[in-house]
Amino acid sequence: MVMKNDTGTTATFKRFSPCNNTVTIFVNGREIVASGRDTVATCLLVAGELAFQYNKASGEPRGPYCMMGVCFECLVTIDGVPDLQACLVPVEPGMRIETQKGVLQGRDT
Amino acid sequence: MSINSVDVLVVGAGPAGLSAAIELSKRGATTMLIDEQAQPGGQIYRGVELCGESDRKLFGYGYVRGRKIIEDFRQSPIDYKTRTVLVSIESNHVADIFENGVLKRVQAGAIIIATGAYERPVPIKGWTLPGVMTIGAAQIAAKQASVIPSGRTVIVGNGALLWLLAWQYRNFGASIDAIIDLGGRKQISKLLRDFWGFAASSYFLDGAKYYALSRVSTRVITARDQVEILGDTRVEGVVVMQKNGKYQKFAADTVLLHDGILPNTNLLGAIGCEMLWSLSQCSWRPKVNIWQETSVSGVFAAGDNAGIDGAIAAEYSGRIAALDALRQLQILTSQERDTLAQPWIRQRSRARWGRNFIDAYFSPSNTVKTASDATIVCRCEAITHESVSAHIQQEPRRLAHLKSMTRCGMGPCQGRMCSPSVAALTAQISDVHPYQVGPPSHRFPVSPLPLAALAKFDVGLSQDAGKLHE
Numbered sequence: 001m002v003m004k005n006d007t008g009t010t011a012t013f014k015r016f017s018p019c020n021n022t023v024t025i026f027v028n029g030r031e032i033v034a035s036g037r038d039t040v041a042t043c044l045l046v047a048g049e050l051a052f053q054y055n056k057a058s059g060e061p062r063g064p065y066c067m068m069g070v071c072f073e074c075l076v077t078i079d080g081v082p083d084l085q086a087c088l089v090p091v092e093p094g095m096r097i098e099t100q101k102g103v104l105q106g107r108d109t
Numbered sequence: 110m111s112i113n114s115v116d117v118l119v120v121g122a123g124p125a126g127l128s129a130a131i132e133l134s135k136r137g138a139t140t141m142l143i144d145e146q147a148q149p150g151g152q153i154y155r156g157v158e159l160c161g162e163s164d165r166k167l168f169g170y171g172y173v174r175g176r177k178i179i180e181d182f183r184q185s186p187i188d189y190k191t192r193t194v195l196v197s198i199e200s201n202h203v204a205d206i207f208e209n210g211v212l213k214r215v216q217a218g219a220i221i222i223a224t225g226a227y228e229r230p231v232p233i234k235g236w237t238l239p240g241v242m243t244i245g246a247a248q249i250a251a252k253q254a255s256v257i258p259s260g261r262t263v264i265v266g267n268g269a270l271l272w273l274l275a276w277q278y279r280n281f282g283a284s285i286d287a288i289i290d291l292g293g294r295k296q297i298s299k300l301l302r303d304f305w306g307f308a309a310s311s312y313f314l315d316g317a318k319y320y321a322l323s324r325v326s327t328r329v330i331t332a333r334d335q336v337e338i339l340g341d342t343r344v345e346g347v348v349v350m351q352k353n354g355k356y357q358k359f360a361a362d363t364v365l366l367h368d369g370i371l372p373n374t375n376l377l378g379a380i381g382c383e384m385l386w387s388l389s390q391c392s393w394r395p396k397v398n399i400w401q402e403t404s405v406s407g408v409f410a411a412g413d414n415a416g417i418d419g420a421i422a423a424e425y426s427g428r429i430a431a432l433d434a435l436r437q438l439q440i441l442t443s444q445e446r447d448t449l450a451q452p453w454i455r456q457r458s459r460a461r462w463g464r465n466f467i468d469a470y471f472s473p474s475n476t477v478k479t480a481s482d483a484t485i486v487c488r489c490e491a492i493t494h495e496s497v498s499a500h501i502q503q504e505p506r507r508l509a510h511l512k513s514m515t516r517c518g519m520g521p522c523q524g525r526m527c528s529p530s531v532a533a534l535t536a537q538i539s540d541v542h543p544y545q546v547g548p549p550s551h552r553f554p555v556s557p558l559p560l561a562a563l564a565k566f567d568v569g570l571s572q573d574a575g576k577l578h579e
């Protein structure tokens with residue numbers, strides 16, 4: 001099944017085998033059925049989210065690049081905690097994930 | 110802060126770290142293994158425990174092997190801490206680790222660092238667009254949760270992993286619209302010299318199969334000139350420019366990049382381990398002795414962070430490091446260590462067969478050298494090729510100056526996404542060899558702690574400070 005995101009854009013990622021166990025989570029308030037094996041990053045990709053945050057220096061949209069904790073391009077807000085690496089966090093039932101689009105936080109000095 | 114005391118602290122749950130921890134605990138050493146990920150296996154065996162059997166096979170034998178190691182690991186008495194990072198190490202092997210929002214201090218008799226490798230950054234114009242990720246990232250998504258691209262997919266780059274992924278994608282039923290091969294011309298004479306080692310290695314049959322199958326079944330374009338990724342707020346395509354002004358365009362929803370892999374040495378650099386430049390792999394690695402011990406006594410580097418030798422060599426190097434750590438802890442005598450290590454030292458060299466050929470065949474393209482001015486070099490701080498080059502020209506080979514003037518390398522990735530490119534550019538502009546540029550400098554903490562963590566750290570410190578005032 002190919003999903004669409006809030007803005008109606010078709011997802012550019014899918015699964016090649018069905019999920020055996022699923023968990024329900026919320027992405028920008030939208031209810032999503034994720035795989036129990038998902039990290040926050042993999043489930044967002046399948047849910048049609050490509051841009052996870054805006055770069056704090058340039059304001060450009062960015063999305064996951066390395067998927068292994070190196071690049072810090074996958075920062076999202078999880079259960080109210082901002083700037084967490086989506087690729088390192090496994091999904092948990094009821095988790096509330098917010099992409100950080102439009103949230104241009106002040107840079108630290 | 111409570112102090113935990115262990116015989117050995119192992120950092121990283123890939124093949125090297127797991128094998129080291131299994132060996133240590135088997136011989137009675139108290140062992141703590143910390144890892145950033147939620148599940149064991151590192152990147153190579155990512156998700157192998159939860160992956161269904163039939164899916165596992167689609168990744169090839171190199172992946173299935175991880176299952177057995179993790180089974181052994183799960184049965185060993187090891188203090189395994191997931192989602193935990195090493196914050197700093199002081200002399201006398203005192204380590205501060207950050208676990209579940211809490212900072213803890215660990216006193217270890219020896220430390221084995223097995224932080225693996227990461228992919229060489231591939232700076233080409235548009236590589237920061239959402240929808241562009243690395244070949245390794247694509248492989249991780251597939252291993253973790255069976256996730257693959259569903260739209261038009263273009264691969265750009267060079268390296269063995271690229272052809273492995275192309276073969277795996279065939280197995281998953283993921284289509285690849287084009288592979289733009291940046292591999293460049295091969296130096297036949299150099300390749301021939303190393304070919305026999307490769308032909309006799311475990312890589313030969315499988316590797317040749319992946320490479321040949323993917324090459325014939327996919328549209329492969331050899332690009333010797335500039336490649337750029339197109340798109341405004343997300344990737345839309347790839348354009349290959351030719352010297353004669355002609356260009357070829359490919360529409361794409363996903364672009365996957367690769368240019369080989371690099372030892373992940375930030376931690377080792379921050380500890381102060383001496384670094385060596387590898388001519389064949391064009392990357393820095395720690396200087397290690399036959400037991401994988403670095404120039405810092407009692408600190409070992411095992412697996413790919415000591416030089417890219419692959420998962421099988423990593424297992425043996427982890428075990429060999431464990432044996433010498435056990436000798437240092439006086440759990441084994443030198444003689445016992447030597448006897449046990451002998452077959453593994455042989456296996457470790459055997460597993461390295463073929464590596465020279467692979468390194469020479471896929472020598473890095475270092476796309477930064479031909480990237481256009483507007484290409485971003487430092488992703489975190491969004492600093493362009495033009496600005497980095499201008500600073501290098503002004504203050505040749507003063508990387509500290511570049512950092513303070515532009516913030517290049519000061520972002521959360523701690524320079525891992527830019528320092529290889531900055532070094533290659535510096536070498537090119539100043540016309541020196543990359544090793545003359547020197548290894549990047551690293552300081553603790555090598556990965557930024559979330560603000561919440563620092564807040565908790567402060568609480569810990571102020572409690573101590575409070576005691577001092579009493």
Ligand code: FES
Nearest residue numbers: 067071072074087
């Ligand atoms: S995608 Fe690179 S840190 Fe998460």
